[in-house]
Amino acid sequence: MSQLRFNALEKSSSKQAQKIDVPSKLSLLFNENVFSVDTMREYLPKPAFKAIMASKEKGSKIPREFADQVASAMKDWSQSKGVTHYTHWFQPLTGTTAEKHDSFCRPHEDGRAIEVFDGSALVQQEPDASSFPNGGIRNTFEARGYTAWDPTSTAFIIGTTLFIPSVFISYTGETLDYKVPLLKALQVIDEAATDVAKYFDKNVTKVSSTLGWEQEYFLVDLNLYNSRPDLQMTGRTLIGHSPAKGQQLDDHYFGAIPMRVLSFMQDMEIEALKLGIPITTRHNEVAPNQFECAPMFEEANQAVDHNSLLMDLMGRIAKKHDFKVLLHEKPFAGVNGSGKHNNWSLSTDTGENLLSPGKNPKKNLQFLTFFVNTIKAMSEYGDMLRSAIAEAGNDHRLGANEAPPAIISIFIGSQLTNVLDELEKVKEGKLSPEEKTDLKLNVIGKIPEILLDNTDRNRTSPFAFTGNKFEIRAVGSSANCAEPMTVINTIVAQQLKEFKVEVDGLIESGLSKDEALFNVLREYVKSSRHILFEGDGYSDDWVTEALGRGLTNYKSTPEALKLELNQKYIDVYAKNNVLSEREVHARNEIKLEKYSTKILIEATVLADLSLSHVIPAAVNYQNVLVKNVLGLKEIFGKDEFTTLAKDQIDLIRIISTHINAIKKETDTLLSACNTAKELTDFQEKAEAFSNNVKPLFETIRYHADELEELIDNNLWPLTKYREMLFTR
Ligand code: ADP
Ligand code: MG
Secondary structure (H helix, E strand, O other): OOHHHHHHHHHHHOOOOOOOOOOOOHHHHOOOOEOOHHHHHHHOOHHHHHHHHHHHHHOOOOOHHHHHHHHHHHHHHHHOOOOOEEEEEEOEOOOOOEEEEEEOEEEOOOOOEEEOOOHHHHHEEOOOHHHOOOHHHHHHOOOOEEEEEOOOOOOEEEOOEEEEEEEEEEOOOOEOEOHHHHHHHHHHHHHHHHHHHOOOOOOOOOEEEEEEEEEEEEEEEHHHHHOOHHHHHHOOOOOOOOOOOOOOOOHHHHOOOOHHHHHHHHHHHHHHHHOOOOEEEEEEOOOOOEEEEEEOOEEHHHHHHHHHHHHHHHHHHHHHOOEEEEOOOOOOOOOOOOEEEEEEEEEEOOOOEOOOOOOOHHHHHHHHHHHHHHHHHHHHHHHHHHHHOOOOOHHHOEOOOOEOOOOOOEEOOHHHHHHHHHHHHOOOOOOOHHHHHHHHHHOHHHOOOOOHHHOOOOOOOOEEEOOOOEEEOOOEOOOOOHHHHHHHHHHHHHHHHHHHHHHHHHHHOOOOHHHHHHHHHHHHHHHHHHHEOOOOOOOHHHHHHHHHOOOOOOOOHHHHHHHHHOHHHHHHHHHOOOOOHHHHHHHHHHHHHHHHHHHHHHHHHHHHHHHHHHHHHHHHHHHHHHHHHHHHHHHHHHHHHHHHOHHHHHHHHHHHHHHHHHHHHHHHHHHHHHHHHHOOOHHHHHHHHHHHHHHHHHHHHHHHHHHHHHOOHHHOOOOOHHHHOOOO
């Protein structure tokens, strides 16, 4: 056994759960470190407070003079909590969050120093953008960018630093982060959905998109993690034999949370609550050492920030407990990977959930309107969601019978399927009084207030209606939720705009409002049928059927990303002012490049593990066997020895076969990498990595995993799955 594996095992086995003081009233901690509405009210002059609230609620601009007052209030409040530095906190396309800390303390001309933080520092800061990915924009424009305060999300304190949620933009105005397109999409859905909601309630003046995410993750002992170069460098294990006991027994899912893990969770939740992240749920997941946490849903922008913040927070708290959090979609082969469900809905400033069926016909027609429009949007633009969740890690899950397939379809349950069936039968044009009664009974009347399918849901669907919201299930665990949220809000907004034009047209031509709504909805149901699927999404039959229905099934990231450049999709972004054509292209390049880089890193690490860990261990063990065989021959002589040493000799041969295969395939891998690296077209390069490099991982892994089973446990250099996956 390598010294590293030995030490790691010894250290991890002696770890105990830490005692966490959990206050009896967790609610008292909520928002403790947040510049919350209450805190703002206390620290801000009234007009400035009003301006901030208006900006949060209506997206209105905050007058410049108030920025100074807000900055000063933030400084006073945070200094009272021991803060010395501030940072603009943003979410560049690297996928993690970024920060650059500046001190409040500034030298003054009279030789003293003073604490300064004014409106201009609050509003804008310049990090060096050249080191963040910005696609083709970098090539033609100046590399610099700036961050700008996003007043619609709340500032918070971590340690002695004030964090100011920000967006990241180039000097030429192109967006370089996840947040700007999201904010723009939230604005268009607000406008489009408000217009349509007014058909049902004139008092609606704002519609917000809501997001409730569910975050899955693995925990591994930090020492064991550090003993695996592949986990360290790529976030996943590239080799490793599945343990005899995996997840077959499902006992982890139902089991009690191990003590060491529980104390990590308690610690993490306390810190999350202080930061205003309303974590409410924790439980084990299907795979050993896999867990999930989920908050109450929030307005989408805030929820996106909170998810990014939580991913950072988990990492930091885990360290205190000698754990490493794995957010990778597939850290271990043979057991389930991790995802991040995005529950999405729309809510009005009159307190209604637009995707919630209700008590009266009017509320139900409103529900049906938003429900059918979402389905129609997905049937037109669902592939955009496929592209938005495409990422190297997620390729391991989608379509692998543990997460939804790469085919985008919608599950709505049998009750709502019946409602749509009836809706499709509604007569064209004007309706007689009898037909109207029939409609009320058979369409609207069949929408139940509480949906049965809410409990009986289909887990194999990538996009499922779950009672009062849609759940996007195919998002990867490490993803930034902003991207799927940008897509869903943009495409539903576009759809609602078209819907409004059609309905208004019919009203003008003499139909009543209800008749017009029914007529358009009926046509939408007809043209969206192909995306509705209630069956088993994991089955092979579905793959064939989906193909027949004209649905796409892009299994790899490069294929899925190619879709992004479809003119229809570029146009829907551009028309709604969410992303310009140029920005879509730039982002596409960044994603392709990120994909190629990830596969290249994995290939390099795998080659290193094969050549400098696995093969030497195999040779060492082979030498032991050779010595044994030679010894037997010396003692027993040629005749008896042939029988005695038969198995050892076979083993020596088998080991050689595996060694030779690993060596040969690793050489092929490295040369395939070299060829792929030379390609200059981003798409071609990503495809070369996907088609020519990645398949070799499996072959090499197969031989390495076979060797792991054959070789003396004491000689195997890498920490094994069974040692990493069963924390007590
Ligand atoms: P699951 O069975 O999928 O694990 P959970 O009950 O754990 O379901 O999670 C449901 C999630 O849906 C929670 O995060 C919750 O906050 C969220 N949610 C509930 N209502 C809404 C809504 N109107 N908009 C967005 N998300 C919502
Ligand atoms: Mg869920």
